[in-house]
Amino acid sequence: MAKHTVTLIPGDGIGPETTAAMQRVLAAAGADIEWEVAEAGAHLMEEYGTPLPDSTVDAIKRNKVAIKGPVTTPVGTGFRSVNVALRKELETYVNLRPVLSVPGAGGRFEDVDIVIVRENTEDLYAGVEFAMNTPGAEKLIQLAADEGAGVIRPDSGLSIKAISVTGTERIVRYAFEYALAQGRKKVTAVHKANIMKHSDGLFLRVAREVAAEYEGRVAFDDKIVDAFCMNLVIDPSQFDVIVFPNLYGDIASDLAAGMVGGLGIAPGANIGDEYAVFEAVHGSAPDIAGKDLCNPTAEVLSAAMMLDYLGEQECAERVRAAVRKVYADGSNLTGDIRKSTRSSLPGCTCTEFTDALIAALA
Ligand code: NAD
Numbered sequence: 001m002a003k004h005t006v007t008l009i010p011g012d013g014i015g016p017e018t019t020a021a022m023q024r025v026l027a028a029a030g031a032d033i034e035w036e037v038a039e040a041g042a043h044l045m046e047e048y049g050t051p052l053p054d055s056t057v058d059a060i061k062r063n064k065v066a067i068k069g070p071v072t073t074p075v076g077t078g079f080r081s082v083n084v085a086l087r088k089e090l091e092t093y094v095n096l097r098p099v100l101s102v103p104g105a106g107g108r109f110e111d112v113d114i115v116i117v118r119e120n121t122e123d124l125y126a127g128v129e130f131a132m133n134t135p136g137a138e139k140l141i142q143l144a145a146d147e148g149a150g151v152i153r154p155d156s157g158l159s160i161k162a163i164s165v166t167g168t169e170r171i172v173r174y175a176f177e178y179a180l181a182q183g184r185k186k187v188t189a190v191h192k193a194n195i196m197k198h199s200d201g202l203f204l205r206v207a208r209e210v211a212a213e214y215e216g217r218v219a220f221d222d223k224i225v226d227a228f229c230m231n232l233v234i235d236p237s238q239f240d241v242i243v244f245p246n247l248y249g250d251i252a253s254d255l256a257a258g259m260v261g262g263l264g265i266a267p268g269a270n271i272g273d274e275y276a277v278f279e280a281v282h283g284s285a286p287d288i289a290g291k292d293l294c295n296p297t298a299e300v301l302s303a304a305m306m307l308d309y310l311g312e313q314e315c316a317e318r319v320r321a322a323v324r325k326v327y328a329d330g331s332n333l334t335g336d337i338r339k340s341t342r343s344s345l346p347g348c349t350c351t352e353f354t355d356a357l358i359a360a361l362a
Contacts, residue, residue, distance in 0.1 A: 012041035013284025015069020021296035092270035104327035105261030106340030118249025267301035332356035
């Protein structure tokens with residue numbers, strides 16, 4: 001295996017524990033990675049006045065690939081979130097979340113194998129908002145009335161939903177290219193174009209245009225978001241790669257994670273044309289931080305996605321096979337999984353689980 005330099009951001013809360021476990025597993029799997037550690041997190045506020053120092057962004061830009069632990073979002077400081085700031089700074093417009101059943105992990109569904117491709121930069125998530133009774137809100141309400149767009153009650157707060165041709169084209173193209181590279185058969189675009197004709201309607205129109213370029217190579221269909229949710233829980237096997245605008249993708253990925261056993265096993269990545277940051281879907285879990293109780297599976301599976309990205313598929317598959325083995329065996333599982341499998345057995349520690357993963361690599 002070639003040597004790779006990767007920026008490692010342990011984060012805070014359970015982040016230092018999950019990332020240390022991930023490093024142990026990758027070393028045992030034979031991954032030749034030089035880790036360059038950079039910091040982010042609430043604990044830096046006092047020293048730097050921000051949870052995301054410039055030196056951390058510079059380190060990611062230098063190495064182009066990073067893996068991070070979760071970071072607590074400080075409440076009431078005016079700083080939105082390290083994750084949102086990183087996505088903006090690095091233009092990582094794809095949020096990639098593969099959702100795969102892991103037998104033994106307590107999911108209600110044993111046949112889920114889908115990939116969620118969520119747009120990461122626009123839609124209601126962009127944070128373009130006008131508070132109630134501000135001059136901006138009043139102007140917009142007046143504009144909507146003057147243009148005949150509709151009547152908005154004067155006591156409204158406003159959040160703008162903007163979906164662009166640029167944003168849609170690149171995310172849908174990514175979904176098709178990903179499907180081609182991974183040998184997947186179909187891309188489904190999810191929207192509410194029947195109601196939001198100028199935002200979701202644009203998303204659907206552009207998705208259809210991009211899909212036409214892949215005709216004969218990757219199939220395409222579309223689903224209205226509410227019907228999609230129902231269909232997903234009736235029969236997940238009808239879906240393959242699914243591309244979403246930002247907000248629907250956020251909700252659908254937690255729904256899908258819940259179907260296969262919860263946040264403890266859900267990996268993810270933020271990817272752009274130049275940089276990629278891999279991270280578990282879950283947060284910093286302050287309630288169990290520092291107690292050696294967390295489940296590092298999501299971080300380990302995020303690292304396997306990173307190995308794929310680095311072209312180290314064989315090593316990635318070795319890691320995934322070890323995860324499947326430990327869950328199928330069932331004797332070393334953390335408390336969150338014991339809970340989702342409704343087992344009365346005590347959960348093991350993060351260290352014990354990691355030891356079992358390393359033993360399963362052999
Ligand atoms: P959370 O995901 O941290 O925790 C939700 C519940 O799931 C908790 O009971 C927690 O103990 C449990 N849990 C989560 N991950 C687990 C794991 N690996 N093993 C075992 N149990 C686990 O969500 P939250 O409580 O809403 O958020 C806590 C903080 O994390 C907030 O400040 C939030 O902003 C931040 N957050 C960060 C990220 C990120 O950095 N990517 C993502 C989501 C939330």
